[in-house]
Amino acid sequence: MSAAASPTVPPSPSGESPPSPLPEAEAVGAPTEAAPRRIGNVVLDVRDLRTYFFTYDGVVKALDGVGFSVRRGETLGLVGETGCGKSVTAFSITRLIADPPGRIMDGTILFKGANLLYGLDREASFKTIKGTNRVKVVRRFRRIRAAQDRMMAVRGGGISMIFQEPTSALNPIFSISDQISEALLLHRGEAITQGLLKATPTARGVEPAIQGMLKAARLNDGPALREATKKFAEAANLPSLGTQAYYILRNAYADPDVKLPEIRKALKRAQLGGFRRAFLRSELTRLSLQTELKQIYMSEMRNGRIERAKRSLSASRRLRHKLTHFYYGLWGVRGSVRKPLKEETLWQTVRLLEEVSIANPVQVARGYPHELSGGMLQRVMIAMALSSEPELLIADEPTTALDVTIQAQILELMRELKSRIGTAILLITHDLGVIAEVSDRVCVMYAGNIAEIAPVKELYRRPLHPYTQGLLNSIPRMDDPDKKLESIPGSVPNLIFPPAGCRFHPRCPHAMPVCREHRPPMTVEGDGHLVACYLYNGPVYKG
Ligand SMILES: Nc1ncnc2c1ncn2[C@@H]1O[C@H](COP(=O)(O)OP(=O)(O)OP(=O)(O)O)[C@@H](O)[C@H]1O
Ligand code: SF4
Ligand SMILES: [Mg+2]
Known part of the structure; x- marks a missing residue:
């Protein structure tokens, strides 16, 4: 983010931190300060992520300097109260933030070494509207579209997501099979077409x-x-x-x-006539072009260069133009030539639905979202996310809508996927029981900041951050059935006027004067145990 865009805005009515729409000056030694890039066995490395929503009332600073990493084949649990920014983190990683009103302002998201926020600072500029809390965002849609195109290389086989609200994530006017088929053709189209040609x-x-x-x-x-x-x-x-x-x-x-x-x-349906075979072969050419494009996009995001890629892109476009003519030629008979593909994806959909324990997969595949219960819809979403066998699966409250037995099956399914293809999982939930069951490490979030990161056993045995302690004190324990459950007083702050310093200070029983003024740095308090709190004075985490 360029400093030139920094606006000046009046102080908030509460007299607390001014509602600057742009990244605040970092606290000394803040968790996301410049650190060497690590790729190695890290699949996802998020640094200093700031996502704001530009609303009529002011700028909602939903994420303000979030940083964590997910290693190959591990499950990282992301926990926190409602409204603390878990879903916004997931949407930012997949670049699905509704824009407008949202915008990723700053940060780095490295997926296998490719910066998913490449070119972010050229996508928009910001001007404050004098005498208000509002900011005018001038978006450059051509650049935003180019960034979305680049994400094509990552979504699906790279990063896949199970959305929190299956009812709003599925389209009510298409059948389940059509919606899963779309994902299948988009992400595994080449393998499916080749399979049909080899039958x-x-x-x-x-x-x-x-x-x-x-x-x-x-x-x-x-x-x-x-x-x-x-x-x-x-x-x-x-x-x-x-x-x-x-x-x-x-x-x-x-x-x-x-x-x-x-x-x-x-x-x-597997006996292909000459015409259908020709169609499938042209489809293969189109899909291989798409694969080529994805590789170009990945290299752009890895190397931060665009020149060479541009030349290849134009060559690809010329070829695609030729293919488009072929498709228009098929206008009248398109339905017929596509039939084998459609049937193939229908039966692959049925197999996927079987995998997520749907008892009558054929009826469900042919049905529509309104015909299914919440739990069934959630399983459909999971089937769709698993269809591309992703390297990173972001699961946003995947089991909240499910009953306990199905919850266990789904968690088992995710575990199986992890061991079969080494998928790393970012599991978002506020259910600390689920986290304890499946996570390797846990990342605790509060009001758009990371409070604590630790291996799962360590976190439950030795929670350091007062917020984590509060969360753990609010759940029943098997080993202490007489324990009185405590709640954390107050609620998550209004993120248009977030508290200055440590965002947890208005609710913290240990708050000190320094907590109200400066944001605490992330310090190392044990093997892989990081905490952002002035109560601890271990060495500052450097990434
Ligand atoms: N489109 C939007 N416009 C304005 N503010 C938004 C928008 N989307 C999210 N926010 C704000 O971002 C913050 C984080 O929201 P988010 O949905 O990430 O919470 P969450 O941690 O996923 O909560 P839950 O556990 O309820 O799902 C909230 O304060 C929310 O009001
Ligand atoms: S930094 Fe201060 S206010 Fe924040 S959690 Fe620690 S003690 Fe509480
Ligand atoms: Mg959410």
């Missing part, structure tokens, strides 16, 4: 496999049917055919032979 529906082993499936269905033997459908899929070299055959035969125990025409129809 062998007329291979010699297919007929015996069909007979095997019918036999298992006649025996009313569920596990044997699963096994037989797997063999069928292997013979036809298309895994989704197995899922489809299973759901065709599952309830046909009395007379599975009547389902034979449906099986044959399923096989036909």
Whole structure:
């Protein structure tokens, strides 16, 4: 953020910190001060992140110097009271902050060494409106669009997100299968298209496999049917055919032979005529261009350079232009040529819904969001986020809407994903029980600042920050059933006029004069244990 944009604004009515829309001068030794870039096994490194909302009442400083990192394959829990900025942190990382009114003002977000905030300072300029708390933001939409394009390289396979509100994250006018299919085609389109082109529906082993499936269905033997459908899929070299055959035969125990025409129809979708094959090949070219673009975007964000990438981009655009002509040529028959892709993604969707323990996945896939309960919708969101097998999964209150048994299944699923593909997880919740269950480290947030970061056991055994202590005192403990539960007095402050110094001081039982004036630096108080509080005087954390 350029200092030139720094506005002057009148003091707040409360006489506390002036509502400057731009980053305040850092406290001495503040947690996010310049530190060497570490990549190594760190997947995500967030530094000095400041996200503000420019509202009619003034500038909401939702995040003010947030910094933490997530290592490969670890689960970092992010906790804090409602309104402390957990979701805004998640939206800032994925660059999904609604702009306007929001804007990331400053900071660095390194994802595998690529700065997701590359070019941020050129995206907008800021002017204060004299005599008010308001700020005029002049946005440069061309640059903002370019930044959004670059995020294409990261969203999906890189970073995926489970949103807090499934009802508002899903589109009510599209079926569940259409919405998951969109994510599948966007992030795994190349693999899906290649899979379809490589299918062998007329291979010699297919007929015996069909007979095997019918036999298992006649025996009313569920596990044997699963096994037989797997063999069928292997013979036809298309895994989704197995899922489809299973759901065709599952309830046909009395007379599975009547389902034979449906099986044959399923096989036909994998028999591609010349026209459909040509379409899929062109689709592959388009998708490989997209992959090329993603690599260019990643290198731009890694190296902070744009020149060479620009040349390649224009070459890609020329090619894409050619392809667009091909697609317009297909206008009348587009639905027909796309049919195999559509059916393939439908059955892949069914498999994904099975993975998140949905009992009737075919009906759910064909249904619409309003037909599902909150818990089912949440599982649909999870299936969508897992579909791209991301390197970092940001889960914003993933289990809040679920009952306890489903909660356990979902947490188990996330754990399995972590061990199978090494996904790192940023788990946002205010449920300290869930955090204790699945996190490796915990990051405690308060009013847009980080209060404490520690390994999970250490945090529960030795909470240092008065806010963390307050949070832990407010939950029941198995080892001390007679303990009186205490609440933290007061509530999260209005972030238009946040308290000066330590933002927790109005509620802190240990507040000292220095706490009201200066923001406490983050200090190291043990192995991986960091805390931002004047009660401790360990060495200042340098990153
Ligand atoms: N669009 C917006 N306009 C103005 N202020 C906003 C906007 N979105 C978020 N905020 C403010 O940012 C702050 C942090 O909100 P956030 O949604 O991140 O809280 P949270 O920690 O996720 O809470 P919860 O646990 O309830 O989900 C709040 O003070 C909120 O009022
Ligand atoms: S810095 Fe001061 S006000 Fe803030 S938590 Fe520590 S003791 Fe309390
Ligand atoms: Mg939230």
